[in-house]
Amino acid sequence: xxxxxxxxxxxxxxxxxxxxxxxxxxxxxxxxxxxxxxxxxxxxxxxxxxxxxxxxxxxxxxxxxxxxxxxxxxxxxxxxxxxxxxxxxxxxxxxxxxxxxxxxxxxxxxxxxxxxxxxxxxxxxxxxxxxxxxxxxxxxxxxxxxxxxxxxxxxxxxxxxxxxxxxxxxxxxxxxxxxxxxxxxxxxxxxxxxxxxxxxxxxxxxxxxxxxxxxxxxxxxxxxxxxxxxxxxxxxxxxxxxxxxxxxxxxxxxxxxxxxxxxxxxxxxxxxxxxxxxxxxxxxxxxxxxxxxxxxxxxxxxxxxxxxxxxxxxxxxxxxxxxxxxxxxxxxxxxxxxxxxxxxxxxxxxxxxxxxxxxxxxxxxxxxxxxxxxxxxxxxxxxxxxxxxxxxxxxxxxxxxxxxxxxxxxxxxxxxxxxxxxxxxxxxxxxxxxxxxxxxxxxxxxxxxxxxxxxxxxxxxxxxxxxxxxxxxxxxxxxxxxxxxxxxxxxxxxxxxxxxxxxxxxxxxxxxxxxxxxxxxxxxxxxxxxxxxxxxxxxxxxxxxxxxxxxxxxxxxxxxxxxxxxxxxxxxxxxxxxx
Numbered sequence: 001x002x003x004x005x006x007x008x009x010x011x012x013x014x015x016x017x018x019x020x021x022x023x024x025x026x027x028x029x030x031x032x033x034x035x036x037x038x039x040x041x042x043x044x045x046x047x048x049x050x051x052x053x054x055x056x057x058x059x060x061x062x063x064x065x066x067x068x069x070x071x072x073x074x075x076x077x078x079x080x081x082x083x084x085x086x087x088x089x090x091x092x093x094x095x096x097x098x099x100x101x102x103x104x105x106x107x108x109x110x111x112x113x114x115x116x117x118x119x120x121x122x123x124x125x126x127x128x129x130x131x132x133x134x135x136x137x138x139x140x141x142x143x144x145x146x147x148x149x150x151x152x153x154x155x156x157x158x159x160x161x162x163x164x165x166x167x168x169x170x171x172x173x174x175x176x177x178x179x180x181x182x183x184x185x186x187x188x189x190x191x192x193x194x195x196x197x198x199x200x201x202x203x204x205x206x207x208x209x210x211x212x213x214x215x216x217x218x219x220x221x222x223x224x225x226x227x228x229x230x231x232x233x234x235x236x237x238x239x240x241x242x243x244x245x246x247x248x249x250x251x252x253x254x255x256x257x258x259x260x261x262x263x264x265x266x267x268x269x270x271x272x273x274x275x276x277x278x279x280x281x282x283x284x285x286x287x288x289x290x291x292x293x294x295x296x297x298x299x300x301x302x303x304x305x306x307x308x309x310x311x312x313x314x315x316x317x318x319x320x321x322x323x324x325x326x327x328x329x330x331x332x333x334x335x336x337x338x339x340x341x342x343x344x345x346x347x348x349x350x351x352x353x354x355x356x357x358x359x360x361x362x363x364x365x366x367x368x369x370x371x372x373x374x375x376x377x378x379x380x381x382x383x384x385x386x387x388x389x390x391x392x393x394x395x396x397x398x399x400x401x402x403x404x405x406x407x408x409x410x411x412x413x414x415x416x417x418x419x420x421x422x423x424x425x426x427x428x429x430x431x432x433x434x435x436x437x438x439x440x441x442x443x444x445x446x447x448x449x450x451x452x453x454x455x456x457x458x459x460x461x462x463x464x465x466x467x468x469x470x471x472x473x474x475x476x477x478x479x480x481x482x483x484x485x486x487x488x489x490x491x492x493x494x495x496x497x498x499x500x501x502x503x504x505x506x507x508x509x510x511x512x513x514x515x516x517x518x519x520x521x522x523x524x525x526x527x528x529x530x531x532x533x534x535x536x537x538x539x540x541x542x543x544x545x546x547x548x549x550x551x552x553x554x555x556x557x558x559x560x561x562x563x564x565x566x567x568x569x570x571x572x573x574x575x576x577x578x579x
Contacts, residue, residue, distance in 0.1 A: 025049065026109040026153040031146050036279050038163035039109045040072065041153060043102055049155030050099045051084065056145040057094040062086065065113045066242070067096075067151055068281060072106040072171060075204070077241070077281050092145050108163045109153050113146045114242070114278040165272070168284035176291045177201070177299045178262040180218070183287040185274060187266045188419075192223060192304040193290070198256045199297045204289040205232040206240055206280060208270050209247040214377045215414045216271055218264035218288030220253070223304070226340060226386050226427075229255070231377075231417075232288070241281035245270070248280065252293065261304055264288045265417050267378070311431050313337060316354065316400040317423040318408045324401045324556060328359060329426070330436035331393050341368045341424040342376050342384045342416055344406050350383070350514070352402040354424030355554065359395035360448070361567065362477050362558075363523065368424070377417030381406070384416065388429060400424045401514075401554040448565035450474065451535040455545045456489065456560045461538045465496065466563065470530045475523075478561035479553060481543050482507045482520040489539040491522075491561035496532035505561070516550035518543070525566050537561050 026039035043049070055063040067081040084098035165182040173179035178191045208216040211234050219231035230253055240248035264287050270276045272286040280286070292299070314327040343352035353368040366389050376384035400423045406412045408422040416422065428435050450466040468474075480489035485507050492504040503526045513521035537560050543549045545559040553559070 022154055022156055024152050024154050025157050025159050028111040029150040031113045031149045033113055033146055035113045037111050040160040040163040041157055042106045043104050043157040045104045047155050048099055048101045049153055051153055053096040053151040055094050064115045067111050070108040072108050075282050111151050165284050172289050176289050178290045180264045181287040182272050182284050183266055185266055185268050185271050190263045190304050192261055192302045194259045194300045195257050200293040201253045202291045202293050203251045203253050206248045206286050207232050208245050209234050210245050213379050213414050216266040221261045223259040223261050242278035246280035262290055267414050311428040313426040313428050313435050314398045315425045317421055319400055319402050319423040320409055321407045322404050326397050326399045328397050330395045334392050336388055336390050336429040338388050338427040338429050340386050342421045345370050345381050345383045354400040356396055356398050359397050378415045379413035382416035451563045453537040453560035455557055456537055456539050457546050458541050458544050463534050463536050465534045467532050468528055468530050473525050473527055473566040474563050475525050475566045476563050478505045478522040479558050480520055481518050483518045491537045494534050514554040515552050519553040535563050
């Protein structure tokens, strides 16, 4: 007889006697490291059950994994190893026993051999325990004895065998409106539901969330407006057992009649069944479940696709690193547009973002600014804006620009909850009537352009002449480099007859153009008399088109200057010359 066999016999002999009708309801043995095993059993009435275990550990260190019982209906923990009495049972082994009285129902036994890191307590780091773990190589002798694990649940009831993900999904889905459970790595799941009348709902969600980032999580949104009505985040969740990043929420939610989206996404690690740290207490429920509270909540479910629903006017999505994409659209009549943009922030500035400008003037009518954004899920720098704007009839260009890191297909941190929407999407509220879709719109001419200089590189001095047949207001748009109150890449206008400078791009007249702080933009009007002029642009030896030494502006091709006639109303008289 081996030492281990003698220990087990001694433990069993020492246990109090059970009623003759008592049976072994669940049994787990012979595990591997970082493994999770579950068994299911049923009780016909209220019964006291006993949990017996041989587990790796010592008088100094309790078992580094965990054992617990879960009520299969309520999904609540009804017993945990921490309450058991454990005594030494041989080198590197502990004998643990406990009992608990349970009502009739079905129960799930979980045995986890994932190591709990003792130097983390919730979200708090214990430096002294960390040093102790480090000196011991983050391992003790008992870690090598997980194959000796034996856990039994004994009582009067019925064994139901292995507790499978399919069983849990079926149970969670019973009576639920939507159940997306047991979700694995790299998933993006969506399901729609429709309420004929207002209803009181309950949302159950379990995912991977920290104070700084959200990695595996779910949300509910209105399909009519795109507004996010509920989402799993750190502030509105609580510890779910196991690793501190396991977070759970059970939230009541009132929704009016309408159509809704339920979605759940995961990153590439730590989800069911491949956890990279201690699993939560309800591991197979990893995901989101929506239920009606009480009786009479009727809902119709349906499949929904990815992206933003509605009459899409323009879509620049799945934007990758170092891209500047643009798309023109024409509004035949005033319209309300919904803007859904997802991008990257650096501090309180945007690194990947979009904007809309008038096609004829280049004037921005909307821009994605950090102060208007919300967290988009994943890494904290993932930002999103979901808003509406009113635009008059006219031709417009929507732009999206990205820097050299963290974009669709090449994330350097956790991706957002809707990675395929990285970019900007415009949707016509109320339908596409009066909208000329991008693919049908003819290229819009650059109306009224008198002179244009663009894509200026290092050490260039370009000159473009132009003439005015009558006195006029001209609009100047210039993009250059400036710092410390001085311009380094700059533009000016000279009168041909005299060589006199009639306009110059000075630092005080400019504003930040996006990207590096030294990217400067001038956008304004200048009155010029009839005559001949020349537009000049001069650059120094660094930071220009094709050779940036810091973050480029959002419209790098426009590095230079453009002069065009300022637009007039049809009945507007020519301007009165300035003195």
